[in-house]
Amino acid sequence: MPLTFGILHLAPLWAAFMETHPQVDLDITLNDRVVDLVDEGYDLAVRIGDMPSSALISRKLVSTRMLLCATPRYLERHGTPLHPHDLAHHRVLAYTNWSDRDEWHFDGPHGKVSVRIRARVHTNNGDTCRGIALGHGGIMLQPSFMLYEDLRSGALVEVMPQFRAAEIGVYAVYPTRKQLPLKVRRLVDYLVEAFKHVSWEPGGLHVLSSAADD
Template sequence: MDRFREMEAFVAVVDSGSFVKAADQLRSSKAAVSRLVQDLESRLGARLLHRTTRRLSLTEAGRLYLERSKQILEELEDADSAVGLTTNRAVGQLKVNAPLSFGVLHLAPLWGAFLATHPEVSLDVSLNDRVVDLVDEGYDLAVRITRLPDSSLVSRRLASTRILLCASPQYLAAHGTPRTLADLARHQFIGYSYSPSGDTLELEGPHGMESVNLRPRFHANNGDTCRAAALDHQGIVFQPTFLCHQDLASGRLVPILPQYKQRELGIYAVYPSRKHLSGKVRALVNFLATAFEQAPWEN
């Protein structure tokens, strides 16, 4: 840092023609500027300026050093400006991660509008249902569906979704409709591989918390696959409304055990830090927040 201050003081003295004017330009004192130039000459082991009571003039070493100093300071200013532009404007590549089903159903239709609004941004979108490490894997932002976001990350809530039990009318006609949570143990169940509780389901019922250990005949690590199996009358699923709200509205799937409290999860945009947030990330967070202000599955 001192080397840059010395260089800046030297260039200011030469450009202004005096230590007093350089001090005014740098908002410093004449003594401080003089000390910086003296320290610079001492460090270099060369005199850069001839000083008289009337004027200053450059030595040969001073002329060489001035040329390179100006170049370095200009490049530094360009670098600062570039970062400033990136911080304040939506510029550059955005690496985004999101859950597969949510990404296909609800994010994919939005990317065109986002890119059209922000022509200097490019997108690298990765969809999978595992929880990625934003920092280690270099993601700018992730969309996560969870009860509480990772406390080490910054988040903005975009919407919410309910997780509910449902099945096709044809399956229920063939196997009967469960009346209690315990009844699920005797039914065909379609398990989601990434469920944090595995094949144990716990819900709050009329008489408090209840749990049941399920024995799924079918497992999948993707919600769309679970939904497709339910629509094919293969069993009961426990899936989010963002995935199956249209099936519920049309009657292709029907809710089961409505007397049990439905689990609610938040849908969040998460990113590593609020400090020095880049313009591109800020733009995407704001865009998504606006896009999901009236999420259709929340109605």
């Protein structure tokens, strides 16, 4: 499972799962790398992003929105961009594991906008982007599940909210099997239930009413 999501939103869930299922042992690996579930012997992965067609089964747990954010102090010093093309004049902090890497896409008031950014920092870890941004080091595009507390406290502010970046899914992924092991099914059902109500959307409570097999 992805490092930051695993620490923030999955680690608090494991104790209750183990209490309910005392015969199941957990072996948890946090890694932003996309692993081969079959070759590396994993029963289940949690992945964030688009799910390509494959022999794997995916079940959506929840969605998270990508947010363009910076600190108020950074914006006071460098100005607030009014259009995605203005990012060319700003310090941009880029997360290298997104498939589009240095091309960011937005839905704006007059349609879709794509902009190729020139990042001052590239990193494969979202927490590094967040740490630099909190130090007034630039503008980043990161998921709401990571940033909601900073936004509520005012440490970060959303930039150009009228230009909405992608909403991406969080999925439980497991190998295709005719008979899914009961322990895996129990864990997937538990995660689906746990993520029915999350509070990381800046505007309030984000509710996922249902999650169905893809």
